[in-house]
Amino acid sequence: MTERLAQETVVEFDRVTLRFETKAVLREISFTLQRGETKIVLGAAGSGKSVLLKLTMGLWQPDSGRITVLGEEISHRGEDELFVVRRKIGMVFQEGALFDSLTIGENVGYVFERLPAVSPEEAERRAREALRFVELEQTFDLYPSQLSGGMRRRVAIARAVVGQPELMLYDSPTAGLDPITAARIMTLIVKQRDVGRVSSLLVTHRVQDAIQMARSYYDARQENLLPAGQDGARRDTHTRFLVLREGELVFHGSLEELAAQRDPYLQEFLA
C-alpha cells in the first residue's frame, strides 16, 4: 500500500522553507500532488508562487525541509543528478524564456541535445509534432524575435511538452496576454491535462483562468473546452487550489471549498 501511494505521489513538499538573506520567501510549506492531478497556485505578487515552481524544478535549493519529485528527493542534489528528474518535467516560464540565438525548431528540440539516444531526425520529428500540438509548425525555422508574445508562449509550451513529461510546471502562462490568446493557451493547458493525463502545477494571477481550468474539460472531437458538468454526469477535472500569502500556505482544497472561505484575503481572489 505504501509503495503504491509513493508511486502515485508526483510532488511532495515537506515543511519547506526558503529564505533570501533574512526574509523568508516560503515558510513551512507542505503539500502533495498526485498523478494526473492539477494544482493551481494563487497568491498576490511576491507571495512565493514562482519560487515554489523553481524549487520543484530543483533550480533553487530549500534552506530546510524536503522536496520529493517523481519519487526522487531533490532537495540537495547536484546539477548532473537533477537532470534525471528534470528530463521528466516540462516547465513553461513566465515570459517563455526562449533562446534568442536559436530557431523555434532548435528551441523546441533543445532537450534532445543531452539525449544522444535520440537521433537528429527523430528530434526534428518530435519537435515538429510538439509545434503541431500548439498549432505553430510553420514557425519551425523562424527566430523567437519574429513571433508575437502569445506565439512565444505557445512555443514555450511546445518546448515543455516535447519530452513527454510526467509533470508540467506553468509559471503565469497567460500573464500580460490579450483574452483571445490567453484562452487559446488555457485550452492547450487543459488539453495537455486531459489528453496527456499529465500532473501539473499552474501558477497564475488570473482567477478566471483558474476557474476555467477547474470547471472545463477538453473535448477531443470538438477540439475545444466544454463545461465539466455539461452532459449531466459531472466530470472530475482533478484540479485543486493552493493559495499563498507572504510565503505561507493559507488554503489547500477544491474550488468549492475556496469559494466557501470567509477569509477576506481569499475572498478578494474570487471577487
Add this chain to the structure above:
Amino acid sequence: MGLFDDFAKQRVFAVQEFTLLSSRALGNVFRSPHYATDIVRQMDFIGFGSLPIVVLTGFFTGAVLALQSANTLSTFGETSLTGQLVMLSLVRELGPVLTSLMVAGRNSSGMASELGSMVVSEQIDAMRALGTDPSKKLVTPRLVATVLMLPMLTIISDFMGLLGGFATSFFIIRLNPGQYWYSAYQSLEFEDVFQGLLKPFVFAFIVALVGCYYGLTTTGGTQGVGRSTTQAVVAASVLILVSDFFLTKIILWLLA
C-alpha cells in the same frame, strides 16, 4: 559597523562565487559535453570581431610611441634607436595591456550584457531546466575562445604597432627604413616574447571570467544588465592593470 560588515560579507561572497565559477569553467575543459561549435562561434566573435579595434589601437600606439620617443632620443642624437624603443615597449607592455583592455571593453561588456539578459529573461533557468549546465555551455566556450584569441590578437597588435612606428619614423622623422627595422629586430630577445605572450594568456582569463561572472550574477531587470555591463568593463580593466604589475614583477624575478 553593520554596513561595513554587510559590505565585507558581500565582497567575500563575490570572491567565493567568482572562484567557484572559475574553477567550474576550467574543470569543464576536461569534462564532456564539449561545445565545439560554440567555441568556434565565440572565437569568430572575440577574435575576428575584435580585429578592427586591435589593428587601429596597435597602429596608432606604435605611431605615437615613435613620435614621442624620437623627440626624446633626438636630444641625445640617438633617433636611430626609435625602432628598438617601439619594439620593446610594444612587445613587453603596451601590446598585451592595450589589446587586453580593448578586448575587455568590447567582449567583457558583451559577455556581461548577453548573459545578464539571459538571466533576467529566465533563459539561464530554462537552460538548466532542459538539462544543460550554463557554465559548460556559456562560460567555458567563452573562456577557451578568449584564451586562444587574445595572444593572437596581441601578436597582430604588436605587428601593427611596429608598422605604425615605422610609418612615423619614415614619413615624419625621416629615418632610414633599414635602420628602424634593424634596431627593432636586434633588440628583441626571447624573454621579451615570453612575457609578451604570457601576459595576454593570463589577461584572457580575466576578460572572459569577469564578463561571465558579472553577467551570470545580474539582478534587477534591464537596469541590472546595464549595471553588470559597466561593472564588468571596470573590474576587468582594473584587474588587467593590477595583475600586469605583479605579473611583470614575477616574470622579471623568474628571468633574473
